[in-house]
Amino acid sequence: MKIEQIYTGCLAQGAYYISSGGEAAIIDPLRETQPYLNRLKEDKVQLKYIFETHFHADFVSGHLDLSDKTGASIVYGPTANPEFDAIIAEDNQIFEIGNVKIKVLHTPGHTLESSCYLLMDENGIETALFSGDTLFLGDVGRxxxxxxxxxxxQEDLAGLLYDSLYRKILPLHDNITVYPAHGAGSACGKNMQKETVDTLGNQKRTNYALNQKSKERFIKEVTDGLLPPPPYFGMNVMMNKKGYNSFDEVLSQGLHALSPEQFEEIADASGALILDVRSNHTFAKGFIPQAVNIGLDGDFAPWVGALIADVNQPILLVTEKGSEEEVVTRLSRVGFDVILGFLEGGFEAWETSGKETDRVKRISAEQFEAEIKGKEVKIIDIRKESEYNAEHIDKAYNKPLAYINDWIYAIQPEEHFYMHCGSGYRSTMAASILQARGYRNFTEIEGGFKAIASTDVPKSDFVCQNKIVNE
Structure with a gap:
C-alpha cells in the first residue's frame, strides 16, 4: 500500500494518491491531471476511483478531466447532486482498491454532502482518515x-458539524493518521496549524473544536470570528458541481502569444483585464497602464480570486518569459479560464515598441521616515487586521487589501496618503488597482512594515478608528 500527499502550497491544498494491488484512488485532485497520470504510469496501476470529499469552494477539482482520461468513477458522499455521472455513496459504504478498503463517513456540516474517507489496510486495520474540510489540523471546516x-x-450547519465530529470522528482510534484537505493559509478555516499530517489522537488533545464542553459552546466557538468568504468561492462550487471546460483547452487558449499590437487591440476590443504577474519590485518600475499586479511569487491564485472575483472575466497576461504555462495553470485552479493570451516578449517588448507605460510612486522606508517627520499625514496599512493589531505605525488606519473593493470609494482623491503592507507584495497590488481606477495621489512604501520596523517611525499596538475619510 502506498499513500502520497500531494500538497500545493499556493492553495494550501492537499490531494491524495493511494495505490494497492495494481489499483489506485485519488482524493480531491487538482485541475491539472498530468502529475496524476504520471504517477499511475510509473507505478503501473489502474485508477479505479476519484473520491471527492465535497464540492470545493476554493479551487476547481480535476475530477472530470481525470475521469475522462482514465475511465475511473467519481465518488461523492450522500446527498451530493452533481450534474454529471458519479457514484453517490451511502454512509458507511465500502470501496475496494487492490488489497485495501475505503469506508465513506458522511460528515455534514461544512457542506451537506461533506464526507470523510476512512482507509483500512491489508489487515483490515483502520489506518488513515482523509478528512476533507470536515476536520483540519487545529481547526474544523467553516x-x-x-x-x-x-x-x-451557519449555526444550523455548525450543529451538524458537531454531530459529525463528535459521533463519527472522535470515536475513532487515536493512532489513525489524519490527512486534511487544507493547511494554514486556506480561507476554508480560521485556525489551521502549519503541519499537514497528524494523528487523530493529537488532534483530540490540541484541536480547540474537539474540546468543547457542549454543542452550544462548539457552535459559538466555530462561528466566532469568521471573515466573509472570498467572492469567487460560490463560482468554484458551481464549476465543481456542474462541470467545466477541459484543462487542456484552457491551457491551449491561454498560451496564445500576442505581439504588443495584437495585445493592445484585444485589450481595447474585449474589455479584458491586464494581469501582470511579475514581482512587485519589477512591476513598480514600469507596467502597462491599467494593468493589475498580482505577483506569481506569493499567494497568487487566492489573491486572484479575492480581487478579480468574477471567474468569467477575460484576462490578458503579462509574465516573465517562460512562466506562461505555470500562470495559466494556477489561474485555472481557481476557475479563471477565460485567458485570451499573453504578451510575447513580456513588458520589455511593450516598452521597446514605444507604447505608453506607467509606474508606481514608491519610496524606501527611510525616505518615508524623513518625509513624515513632524507632520500630520494619512497612512493606510493594508495588512490583515491581526497583523495590524500586533503592531502598526502610530495613527495608521487599517484597511485590509481583501476589502479594497469596498473601501476604495471612501478615499478622498485630493488628499495624499502613504500606503504599506507587510513586505510590499500586497501594497503593490493595491497600488495597481488604485491607479487603474484613477487614484494617483498616494505613495507606496517599499518593503512594507518589515522595512518600516527598522526605522524610528513611531509604532503602536493601539487600535485606532478604521476610517480613511477626513475627520
Missing part, C-alpha cells in the same frame, strides 16, 4: 459557505 444552498443558518 460552516457558513453552504448556508444559502442548504437553506440553513
Amino acid at each position: 460552516p457558513d459557505l453552504a448556508q444559502k444552498a442548504a437553506n440553513m443558518s
